[in-house]
Amino acid sequence: MELLETAGVNSAGGAIFKSMPGIAKPKVRFECEYVAESRDPIRGLTGPPIMATKTFDEVSSRQFDIILIPGGWIEPAKIPKPLAEFVRAQVLGAKYVLTVCTGSWLLAALGLLDGKRATSNKFQFNEIKKTTSSTIQWVAKARWVVDGHIWSSSGVTAGQDMAYEF
Template sequence: MPSERPRRFTFLLLDRFTMLPFAATLEPLRLANRAAGATLYEWRLVGASGDIARCSNGTCVVLDAGLDPNITLSRDDVVIVCGGTEIGREATKPVLNWLRKQARGGAMIGAICTGSWVIAAAGLLDGRKATIHWEFHDGFSEAYPDVDLFRSVFVDDGNRLSAAGGTSPIDLVLHLIAHSHGDDLAATVADQMLHTSIRTNQDSQRLSIPTRIGVRHPRLAAVIARMEENLEDPISPARLAADAGMSTRQLERLFRKYLNRSPKRYYMETRLGRARNLLMQTELSIIEVALASGFSSPSHFSKCYRAQYGSTPYRERGTGASNTPQSSPGA
């Protein structure tokens, strides 16, 4: 049965928040009201300016209010921090203090896309479970080691919620609807959104390796999975081949045939991708980034990085600013 009082969601729209995750959170609430024929959920939009919030796509959204320090939300309220590009710049003192106050008042604190970065900066995820868009996973892990970070589409850790971005907030909100008002209503809302498969907190954010590389070859996928799991301490091609039950030459031919590169080259590109994320998203020193990406020599790391990206790690760090993500997440 619907509760007597509607549950209120307060969306904190940070500057340059991403539109898709925001809409994917709000629309299931609207459709739940419509399907139930009653106001189960209410919402309002707040932001630091109190006027408008600009999306990463340039669209502006009119806010209902600013961050009034005199207002404390209750245990029935849910705050959703909507993140996007250049997220660290949004972890300002007024934003962090406002979030801490709402948490002290008992409000449930949630985040979508990169919003977990700001919640963690406020100290509200220490010792808690969370997720963040996969592009920012490595940088977040280094910046906030006390957070138990998952690669799932969403995480429900009691009074802390997080969804990775893109369409994943749909699944998080359907999970909340089902918990409060039953699976039938959640299924009805999903059907209205043409959301044909409701994901759980056990589902991974990213496409499977065969889908990502466009090749359905079990042994190739298994080798790539091992590479991705061992970026800090790379495994030799000979060991990868042996563990996959093939010779080194067979492994070479497999990578050449399907990916047009050697296993060593593919592994290098994957490690350099991680290094680039860490450079742009953290304050780790160049040597720390190199070590975290499997390079024991800073000079070798710099040489490989320049060959891949046309710029040295030092110059790349100079263009990215401080310790926070500057690139746009993929959703």
């Protein structure tokens, strides 16, 4: 997970618009929690570490309305079991699910995109398509795709555009 994958979506959540009169307000206002297995710093390939605000255990009885699944450079088969369990449980009950970059690959690996349309990171697009269910309709030429309550973006900056549309 990289900071840019979450920062752009967070800014689209509306807090920044309070100080900008005359600017179109977002359709949905949301506040973000960074949830992880522990509160240890989350280090991506670049940029500063991201600090979790809650652990999976701390929110185990809570259902979030909106779930953001950022990407990263880890194959879904190597995703830690607690993360996979958290994502599966939350996605099934969420009103909206947003994925950025390769975040859709994780959903696909968990069977949560079967029979749906989605997009993902263009650099890994062919690998993602090859290693996931044939029932997923992967859309190559799209900044983002909406299928029901799941919104998937093709990359980091496309994730920002998707969040503003959301």
